[in-house]
Amino acid sequence: MMLGKGVLIKNKHKENMQIEEYKMKLIGKDRLREVVELQHYVYENLPNKDVLYMDSYEDMLGDLENGAKIIGVLNSQDRLVAYRYISFPRKEKRNLGYDIKLPEKDLEKVVHLETTVVDPLYRGNGLQLVTLEKAKEIAKQEGYRHFMCTVSPYNFYSLYNVMRGGLKIKALKKKYGTKPDDSDGLWRFILHNDLDKKFYTPADLVLSKWANLEMQKSLIDQGYIGYEIIKDTKELSYVKVDEAYA
C-alpha cells in the first residue's frame, strides 16, 4: 500500500551526491527478509551497538501477524533504504505504558515506535521524522492515542528526532535485561506523547547536559519531564507540568 512519495538526497555529504525519488509503502510479510537484512547492515556499521535493540525475523513476523506495521522507504530501484516498525502491545507485559503508570484502560491505545533504521547512504533526509509523522497519521486514524518508545541516552540523533516528533521523556531506566527487574539491561529513556492532550506552556524549566544521566534521573524522580532538546548545545530542557497536560 502506497503511503507517499518524494525526493531524497543520496550521499548527502559526499562529492557524488545524487537526487533520487522514493516511495513510502507498508511492507508486508513477503518483504520482511529485506527489513531484517537492512537492520543487520545498519547494526554492523554502528560505532556503539548498545543503541539499537535488534528485533529477530521471528519476533517481527509474529508481531506483523498481530497487526504491527512496517513503514518502508524504497529508493528508485525499489530497494528498501529505511523503515519504521510500529506495534500495538495491548495488555502484553512489554507495553511501555506500564513503565509510566498509564491507567489500565489506556494500555489498549498504546502504539510502540519500535526500531527505525536508515541506510547510511540516505541519512540526513529526515526519514526518521517523516516516517514518525506517517506512523502517527496511520495510528490516529485507527483510534490509537499514546505514542511511546525507548531511546538510548547515547543515541543523540534518534533522541533529537523523536523529541522533535512531539514525544517527551517520562522515565529513564534499564530495559531489555534478562532479570525480572531489568537491572542487567540497557539504559533507556522512555518517551511518550498523548495525542489527545493539548500543548502547554512549560514552567520551572531546568537545563541538563544531554550526557548527564544522573541529573536527568533525579529531575524525573522529582516529577519533571524532558520537554525539548537543543541541538547546538546538546542540552535537554526539563519542565514541571500539571499532570493533566503531561
Ligand SMILES: CC(C)(COP(=O)(O)OP(=O)(O)OC[C@H]1O[C@@H](n2cnc3c(N)ncnc32)[C@H](O)[C@@H]1OP(=O)(O)O)[C@@H](O)C(=O)NCCC(=O)NCCS
Ligand atoms: C537515527 C537515524 C534513524 C536517523 O537518520 P535520519 O532520519 O536520516 O537522520 P536526520 O535526517 O535527522 O539527520 C540529521 C543530521 O544528522 C546526521 N546524522 C543522522 N544520523 C547520524 C548518525 N547515526 N551518525 C552521524 N550523523 C548522523 C545527518 O547526516 C544529518 O546531518 P546534516 O543535517 O548535516 O545533513 C539513523 O542515524 C540510524 O539509522 N541510526 C542507526 C539506527 C538507530 O539508532 N535507530 C534509532 C533507534 S531504533
